[in-house]
Amino acid sequence: MPEKMTMNNGETMIRINNLHKVFGQDLHVLRGIDLEVKTGEVVVILGPSGSGKSTLLRCINFLEEPTAGSIEIDGVVISAGERGKARDAHILEIRKKAGMCFQSFNLFPHMTAIENIIEGPITVLGQRKKEAIPYAEELLDWVGLTDKRDEHPSRLSGGQQQRVAIARSLAMRPKVMLFDEPTSALDPELVGEVVDVMERLAREGMTIIAVTHEMHFAKDVADRVFIMDGGNWIEDGPPEEIFTHPKHARSRQFLAHILK
Amino acid sequence: MDDSADTIPVPISKIPPEARQVLDKIEQDRKRFRVNLTLSFAVLLAGLFALMRIINLDFRFMFHWFGFIMAGIGYTLMVSFLAITLACVLAVVGALGRLSKNPIFNSIATAYVSLIRGTPLLVQVYMWYLALPQVGAALEDLGLHGIQRLFTLPAIPAGVMALGVCYGAYMTETVRAGIQSIKIGQTEAAKALGMTPRQTLRRVIFPQALRVIIPPVSNEFIAMIKDSSLVSLMGVWELSYRAIKIGRRYFQSLEMLIMVALIYWVMCIILQSIQEKIEAHMARGDRKVS
Numbered sequence: 001m002p003e004k005m006t007m008n009n010g011e012t013m014i015r016i017n018n019l020h021k022v023f024g025q026d027l028h029v030l031r032g033i034d035l036e037v038k039t040g041e042v043v044v045i046l047g048p049s050g051s052g053k054s055t056l057l058r059c060i061n062f063l064e065e066p067t068a069g070s071i072e073i074d075g076v077v078i079s080a081g082e083r084g085k086a087r088d089a090h091i092l093e094i095r096k097k098a099g100m101c102f103q104s105f106n107l108f109p110h111m112t113a114i115e116n117i118i119e120g121p122i123t124v125l126g127q128r129k130k131e132a133i134p135y136a137e138e139l140l141d142w143v144g145l146t147d148k149r150d151e152h153p154s155r156l157s158g159g160q161q162q163r164v165a166i167a168r169s170l171a172m173r174p175k176v177m178l179f180d181e182p183t184s185a186l187d188p189e190l191v192g193e194v195v196d197v198m199e200r201l202a203r204e205g206m207t208i209i210a211v212t213h214e215m216h217f218a219k220d221v222a223d224r225v226f227i228m229d230g231g232n233w234i235e236d237g238p239p240e241e242i243f244t245h246p247k248h249a250r251s252r253q254f255l256a257h258i259l260k
Numbered sequence: 261m262d263d264s265a266d267t268i269p270v271p272i273s274k275i276p277p278e279a280r281q282v283l284d285k286i287e288q289d290r291k292r293f294r295v296n297l298t299l300s301f302a303v304l305l306a307g308l309f310a311l312m313r314i315i316n317l318d319f320r321f322m323f324h325w326f327g328f329i330m331a332g333i334g335y336t337l338m339v340s341f342l343a344i345t346l347a348c349v350l351a352v353v354g355a356l357g358r359l360s361k362n363p364i365f366n367s368i369a370t371a372y373v374s375l376i377r378g379t380p381l382l383v384q385v386y387m388w389y390l391a392l393p394q395v396g397a398a399l400e401d402l403g404l405h406g407i408q409r410l411f412t413l414p415a416i417p418a419g420v421m422a423l424g425v426c427y428g429a430y431m432t433e434t435v436r437a438g439i440q441s442i443k444i445g446q447t448e449a450a451k452a453l454g455m456t457p458r459q460t461l462r463r464v465i466f467p468q469a470l471r472v473i474i475p476p477v478s479n480e481f482i483a484m485i486k487d488s489s490l491v492s493l494m495g496v497w498e499l500s501y502r503a504i505k506i507g508r509r510y511f512q513s514l515e516m517l518i519m520v521a522l523i524y525w526v527m528c529i530i531l532q533s534i535q536e537k538i539e540a541h542m543a544r545g546d547r548k549v550s
Contacts, residue, residue: 008393062453063448092454095453099452100452105441106448108464109468110471119463120453123455124454124459168453169452172453179278
């Protein structure tokens with residue numbers, strides 16, 4: 001990161017309290033999730049598909065509306081079921097604090113790489129183009145894509161698109177980064193470049209919650225690993241413990257499957 | 261990070277001669293088709309001219325009145341441009357209404373599209389011109405002074421309203437489909453950056469939807485140029501009204517109708533080529549993105 005992030009261990013950055021998500025009338029996907037993440041901590045969430053990992057991540061920045069429970073990021077608290085203007089403002093607050101990276105990148109196809117990156121600062125933070133560009137260029141350099149500055153996303157590889165997407169999120173100077181399977185849509189040879197960026201981000205002290213199947217990231221970069229199944233945690237702990245002595249039978253089964 | 265310098269040379273195999281022959285054959289076929297197509301068009305055109313001679317068209321008469329008829333092109337274009345402008349505004353508002361979660365806004369937009377698409381344009385034109393003053397009179401009787409004058413539209417405004425409101429309804433559906441064709445991931449990415457719904461629409465959805473919408477909208481415009489002839493019903497001296505008048509007066513409707521038809525045709529060909537240019541321009545660079 002061009003700008004050093006303050007590594008401030010010990011303070012709580014994210015607090016999720018008894019979070020439930022029900023789709024439709026009875027599809028109970030999240031069943032009372034609790035999670036506390038400290039500043040600078042890197043959390044990886046693992047679990048079989050359909051266990052609710054993505055839904056949890058999407059509830060954190062309110063792309064999905066939680067059905068019950070509360071979410072707190074950097075002091076901004078929203079409880080499910082709240083309504084009104086104040087709540088809408090709080091959601092925007094939280095979204096500014098939490099950057100998100102999607103599996104399918106979702107870059108804006110009508111904008112070049114640099115335009116994608118300055119879009120947030122200009123439209124959301126009200127910066128002028130002149131103010132936004134220098135930092136955007138630093139970020140582009142930081143993800144190693146200075147030479148793609150004026151390319152449209154359609155001219156970039158998947159890995160390059162995802163790196164621009166990460167830079168786009170970082171341009172908002174978020175306190176937290178949420179990664180929703182950032183490498184799942186990539187060709188195998190392009191995974192490394194994205195994981196590399198995530199790793200550097202973690203080293204610089206960014207608070208991260210990542211849903212990913214990149215075992216290297218989970219083992220070597222994560223501070224804590226959570227295993228989810230059926231809409232709640234079945235186990236959590238430091239990676240060395242989770243990967244060597246999983247306590248729960250379901251975790252052992254799942255890990256055996258993905259570590260093969 | 262990605263462009264790796266290869267040190268091992270990749271063996272390059274040449275295209276074998278038998279493959280070359282196949283490629284040449286394909287190229288030949290393509291050329292022959294192009295030549296034949298041009299020939300067919302030429303024959304078609306010659307046939308058209310021959311037909312005009314056979315039915316004994318009075319070309320001198322046509323030439324004489326050409327200038328007079330063409331003087332109506334200004335009205336035709338003016339009515340079309342004003343009406344398409346109105347239609348575009350109505351279409352955007354209508355599309356937002358159709359997608360709105362506000363029941364009042366949504367129902368008004370839905371009713372508008374249904375009513376207008378469900379009735380003939382001809383009837384609508386007379387509505388604006390002949391029936392609206394009657395509504396005005398009724399309201400005036402209820403004590404709203406001065407409203408009848410407001411509701412009595414001269415021919416051109418009535419025509420612009422009729423065409424604009426009618427095409428606006430059709431285009432509402434075009435715009436709605438354009439907005440809905442943008443992937444949900446785009447909205448989510450915009451939201452995740454902290455954009456409000458309004459910002460998302462303006463910065464992310466509309467610019468992309470526009471690319472989808474432009475081709476059908478220019479089609480609508482071309483269709484409208486022709487439908488603008490309906491304002492002749494109200495005695496506006498536009499292209500077709502002039503042609504019909506002169507044709508009737510001298511009992512040479514055939515000449516006049518053929519001429520005005522050709523004028524519309526040429527206009528549409530020109531507009532079509534402009535449309536193609538715009539589309540080519542908009543398609544540059546940013547195609548198809550996941």
